[in-house]
Amino acid sequence: MTMKLGLYVHIPFCLQKCFYCDFPSFANIADLKEAYTDALCKEILMQGALLPCAVVDTIYIGGGTPTTLSDGLLRKILASLKQAFHFNETMECSIEANPGTVNPQQLESLRAAGVNRISFGVQTFEDNLLVKIGRIHTAQAASQSVLLAQAAGFTNINLDLMYGLPGQTLAMLEKSMQIAMDLGVDHISIYGLIVEEGTVFAAKEKQGQLELPSEELVEQMYDRIMSALPNAGYERYEISNFAKAKCYSRHNLKYWQDQPYLGLGAAAHSYINDRRYANTHDVKAYIAAVNSGKVAAEVEEEMTSTVLMEEFCFLALRTKWGIDCGKFAEKFGRSIFAVYGNVIKNLQEKKLLTVDARSVYLTALGMKYGNQVFAEFLLDT
Amino acid sequence: MQTKNIRNFSIIAHIDHGKSTIADRLIEYTGTLSKRQMEAQVLDTMDLERERGITIKAQTVRLDYQGKDGQMYQLNLIDTPGHVDFTYEVSRSLAACEGALLVVDAAQGVEAQTLANVYMALEHDLEILPVINKIDLPSADPEKVKTEIEDIIGLDTSDAVLASAKAGIGIEAILDQVVAKVPSPAGDRDKPLSALIFDSYFDAYKGVIALIRVMDGSIKPGMRLKMMATHKVFEVTDVGCFRPAPVNVGELSAGEVGFVAGSLKNVKDVRVGDTVTYADNPVAKALPGYRGINPMVYCGLYPVDSSDYDNLKDALDKLQLNDAALLFEPETSMALGFGYRCGFLGLLHMDVVQERLEREYNLKLITTAPSVIYHVYKTNGDLLKIDNPANLPPLTEIDHIEEPFVKATIIVPNDYVGAVMEISQDKRGEFKNMDYLDVNRVLIKYHIPLSEIIYDYFDRLKSSTRGYASLDYELTDYQTSKLVKLDILLNGEPVDALSTIVHVDRATQRGRQLAEKLKAIIPQQMFEIPIQAAIGNKVIARETVRAMRKDVLAKCYGGDITRKRKLLEKQKEGKKRMKSVGNVEIPQEAFMAILKID
Numbered sequence: 001m002t003m004k005l006g007l008y009v010h011i012p013f014c015l016q017k018c019f020y021c022d023f024p025s026f027a028n029i030a031d032l033k034e035a036y037t038d039a040l041c042k043e044i045l046m047q048g049a050l051l052p053c054a055v056v057d058t059i060y061i062g063g064g065t066p067t068t069l070s071d072g073l074l075r076k077i078l079a080s081l082k083q084a085f086h087f088n089e090t091m092e093c094s095i096e097a098n099p100g101t102v103n104p105q106q107l108e109s110l111r112a113a114g115v116n117r118i119s120f121g122v123q124t125f126e127d128n129l130l131v132k133i134g135r136i137h138t139a140q141a142a143s144q145s146v147l148l149a150q151a152a153g154f155t156n157i158n159l160d161l162m163y164g165l166p167g168q169t170l171a172m173l174e175k176s177m178q179i180a181m182d183l184g185v186d187h188i189s190i191y192g193l194i195v196e197e198g199t200v201f202a203a204k205e206k207q208g209q210l211e212l213p214s215e216e217l218v219e220q221m222y223d224r225i226m227s228a229l230p231n232a233g234y235e236r237y238e239i240s241n242f243a244k245a246k247c248y249s250r251h252n253l254k255y256w257q258d259q260p261y262l263g264l265g266a267a268a269h270s271y272i273n274d275r276r277y278a279n280t281h282d283v284k285a286y287i288a289a290v291n292s293g294k295v296a297a298e299v300e301e302e303m304t305s306t307v308l309m310e311e312f313c314f315l316a317l318r319t320k321w322g323i324d325c326g327k328f329a330e331k332f333g334r335s336i337f338a339v340y341g342n343v344i345k346n347l348q349e350k351k352l353l354t355v356d357a358r359s360v361y362l363t364a365l366g367m368k369y370g371n372q373v374f375a376e377f378l379l380d381t
Numbered sequence: 382m383q384t385k386n387i388r389n390f391s392i393i394a395h396i397d398h399g400k401s402t403i404a405d406r407l408i409e410y411t412g413t414l415s416k417r418q419m420e421a422q423v424l425d426t427m428d429l430e431r432e433r434g435i436t437i438k439a440q441t442v443r444l445d446y447q448g449k450d451g452q453m454y455q456l457n458l459i460d461t462p463g464h465v466d467f468t469y470e471v472s473r474s475l476a477a478c479e480g481a482l483l484v485v486d487a488a489q490g491v492e493a494q495t496l497a498n499v500y501m502a503l504e505h506d507l508e509i510l511p512v513i514n515k516i517d518l519p520s521a522d523p524e525k526v527k528t529e530i531e532d533i534i535g536l537d538t539s540d541a542v543l544a545s546a547k548a549g550i551g552i553e554a555i556l557d558q559v560v561a562k563v564p565s566p567a568g569d570r571d572k573p574l575s576a577l578i579f580d581s582y583f584d585a586y587k588g589v590i591a592l593i594r595v596m597d598g599s600i601k602p603g604m605r606l607k608m609m610a611t612h613k614v615f616e617v618t619d620v621g622c623f624r625p626a627p628v629n630v631g632e633l634s635a636g637e638v639g640f641v642a643g644s645l646k647n648v649k650d651v652r653v654g655d656t657v658t659y660a661d662n663p664v665a666k667a668l669p670g671y672r673g674i675n676p677m678v679y680c681g682l683y684p685v686d687s688s689d690y691d692n693l694k695d696a697l698d699k700l701q702l703n704d705a706a707l708l709f710e711p712e713t714s715m716a717l718g719f720g721y722r723c724g725f726l727g728l729l730h731m732d733v734v735q736e737r738l739e740r741e742y743n744l745k746l747i748t749t750a751p752s753v754i755y756h757v758y759k760t761n762g763d764l765l766k767i768d769n770p771a772n773l774p775p776l777t778e779i780d781h782i783e784e785p786f787v788k789a790t791i792i793v794p795n796d797y798v799g800a801v802m803e804i805s806q807d808k809r810g811e812f813k814n815m816d817y818l819d820v821n822r823v824l825i826k827y828h829i830p831l832s833e834i835i836y837d838y839f840d841r842l843k844s845s846t847r848g849y850a851s852l853d854y855e856l857t858d859y860q861t862s863k864l865v866k867l868d869i870l871l872n873g874e875p876v877d878a879l880s881t882i883v884h885v886d887r888a889t890q891r892g893r894q895l896a897e898k899l900k901a902i903i904p905q906q907m908f909e910i911p912i913q914a915a916i917g918n919k920v921i922a923r924e925t926v927r928a929m930r931k932d933v934l935a936k937c938y939g940g941d942i943t944r945k946r947k948l949l950e951k952q953k954e955g956k957k958r959m960k961s962v963g964n965v966e967i968p969q970e971a972f973m974a975i976l977k978i979d
Binding site: 008191192194215216218219222239240252254255256261263267268269270271276278300301310311314315318350367368369370371372374375376378 | 907927929930931932933934935936937938939940942943946948949950952953956
């Protein structure tokens with residue numbers, strides 16, 4: 001029996017750590033790039049051998065900044081993937097890139113190697129804001145990069161934007177959205193800034209040196225986004241993701257729709273056969289483990305049926321389709337209303353949830369207060 | 382034993398002045414326990430103490446001592462509880478004695494609580510033997526303390542024992558003075574039985590154990606006895622004394638102290654202060670001084686999780702087995718659902734019970750602000766005794782309200798007199814008098830409403846006198862005060878459990894402070910929450926908890942799921958500690974907010 005599988009490939013290198021970033025990526029280990037690529041390719045081959053029945057229909061090369069790797073190294077990784085796994089004909093293959101880290105030759109080369117979707121971490125088209133959040137590109141470089149990608153034949157392009165940034169105004173946000181739309185991209189992800197532990201911003205906040213926009217302003221930004229993008233034809237198909245003409249990120253949908261994915265590389269996470277695994281975060285430890293012939297994954301948690309149900313629900317609720325009641329019943333052998341009847345009723349009364357014949361999904365209000373809904377889907381144990 | 386060779390005494394001391402160390406040394410010196418046994422025993426007692434909490438009020442121990450005259454004496458040491466909540470229990474313990482050691486710290490001098498107990502001992506005509514303890518401290522000044530005792534209490538201190546329980550100094554002198562100076566008990570073993578109950582506790586095997594002092598007559602196993610106040614009749618199975626572990630003896634007769642056990646299952650049948658007599662040939666009159674249990678402080682206890690209601694009932698039942706002073710009855714609050722109104726002897730008693738419920742019975746509780754009992758005189762002439770502000774009748778039906786007042790005795794170094802007066806005035810206290818105990822210590826008396834004491838009076842006293850103030854209080858009377866009910870409305874709905882009764886002059890200020898405090902405590906929710914403080918229909922303060930603008934995790938991809946799930950779990954856990962009132966989620970601590978304002 002075949003299994004459709006998504007692959008996530010993690011590239012933990014960056015030119016500079018952004019002030020808000022708490023992802024496993026590092027700016028000071030560039031000397032490990034080759035050794036890491038070698039180890040990664042080994043892991044790919046090992047995992048491929050363990051999953052002979054898998055048919056890969058999405059690949060997502062993320063980071064860090066994958067495009068900080070040389071053309072040669074990226075091609076090596078892509079070649080290993082192709083060697084190790086069966087690819088589906090209509091496979092989506094995405095790569096993350098930072099503006100200013102791409103050039104025409106490299107883009108051509110990626111296209112030729114089968115990459116058909118590219119995601120740029122633009123964040124904003126305001127140069128002074130880019131400096132404040134620790135980005136090293138300029139607004140112009142961002143536009144330039146998109147044009148280059150389009151010239152290289154990429155039609156499926158995503159731009160990441162942010163709101164709630166220090167010093168950001170409503171007008172700045174609107175301008176950034178407008179530029180993104182004018183560039184003609186089909187996909188926009190837009191995230192509210194969260195100051196995470198261990199980031200430069202968190203340190204600044206502790207020293208009282210981080211001036212964030214007021215809650216009211218952030219709410220206005222949120223409301224503006226939720227009207228501006230759909231009005232321009234970008235469908236909000238997940239809390240922070242918008243797509244034109246159904247150009248959804250098929251790989252990301254797997255995370256929310258209970259589909260299996262395999263993580264490759266340091267800190268990569270997998271979800272296969274109802275279990276979550278995580279590779280070690282430590283890049284050197286990862287390389288050493290793979291070189292000694294081990295798969296670096298550890299079971300992150302044993303998932304009880306309760307945990308599976310909870311995650312099934314709060315992840316599905318992030319999307320516009322919500323929870324597919326039929327799929328829930330099929331997977332857990334119980335009706336969702338037998339498990340969550342009271343919760344659903346209660347949230348419906350609060351106008352946070354909508355229930356129709358086949359699904360349970362968030363209202364617009366529910367999207368705004370998603371955590372309030374998600375938390376209710378955690379069962380008392 | 383013949384009464385002439387019996388001495389019954391207790392120890393009066395302020396906390397930390399060394400009462401238990403002296404007791405330990407006496408036990409050790411008389412050979413009741415060897416030093417090694419002592420250590421083991423002391424640990425046992427602490428276990429018991431923890432198990433029994435505050436109900437182990439009076440530990441009693443019988444000591445055998447050969448006096449200077451070569452005769453053997455039976456010394457019964459009756460320990461007394463050291464907290465103002467248990468004044469009545471102290472008085473019953475003292476009633477079982479003929480003498481008392483007054484232990485005063487050689488460095489600290491006389492404290493307010495010591496005084497209260499000394500006066501009580503004097504009322505009971507006890508022979509008081511001053512003991513100056515901790516004379517080996519570098520800061521000890523025994524002469525000054527002696528002068529203080531003579532000046533304040535009027536006791537002759539020329540024979541005062543200079544002791545250091547820690548260093549074992551003066552222990553023999555104490556024992557010799559007890560033999561020489563404490564009168565032997567009066568009483569006739571041939572008269573019908575009358576014995577005073579001064580404490581009780583619950584033993585899982587033997588049922589309720591009553592600690593008694595036999596006044597007349599004698600008790601042997603097999604006798605049928607009766608409690609005069611509760612009318613409980615029981616057959617005696619065990620009679621004994623504490624050495625310090627319970628030891629059965631064949632008989633307890635006039636003048637002796639020990640315990641009696643029988644078919645007693647319920648602590649409510651065994652009341653401190655009650656008289657035990659023969660069931661078939663009772664004495665005509667009970668011993669004087671019996672008093673029913675009078676809780677002074679009430680609060681509501683509600684389970685955070687309403688499904689814990691039965692567990693709370695079970696836990697209270699179990700605590701009551703050992704604590705006859707704990708009263709509770711079911712109560713319903715619009716805001717908090719089903720819970721119990723509980724009565725306590727005082728604030729310490731309340732704290733202990735609350736803590737035991739949470740720690741030993743693993744209950745998450747919401748405690749409402751403590752209340753005293755108000756006497757509400759209605760216009761139709763009825764008198765209502767109200768211990769829950771929510772039950773106060775409408776203003777129009779109230780003629781006037783009386784509240785309990787106490788006599789508060791405060792002792793402080795004279796540098797802090799101003800601070801004490803300021804706080805006491807602020808708490809509606811009426812200054813009574815002030816005495817210099819010595820050149821730099823002052824005794825101040827105030828007549829002050831109990832309701833003010835049970836708020837933050839003692840805390841404020843302590844903090845503004847750098848911990849030097851000592852406080853004692855006793856209920857004196859009920860007086861009319863201009864009191865009003867301060868209601869709190871959240872989102873326009875009154876929350877009964879947040880109502881308090883306050884003096885009209887303080888109402889506006891309290892209302893404002895309470896609204897501010899609640900604003901800080903109540904977390905942002907999806908909608909704006911107006912907080913109003915109101916008296917009747919008049920809103921006197923208003924605050925607003927602003928609406929939460931949005932609440933959603935922006936990113937959640939493959940690597941985030943487990944971490945994001947933890948965040949959601951935390952959010953849910955926080956919510957569990959809150960109570961939904963209408964559509965507002967209120968955290969537990971909001972119901973105690975009134976205590977946190979100053």
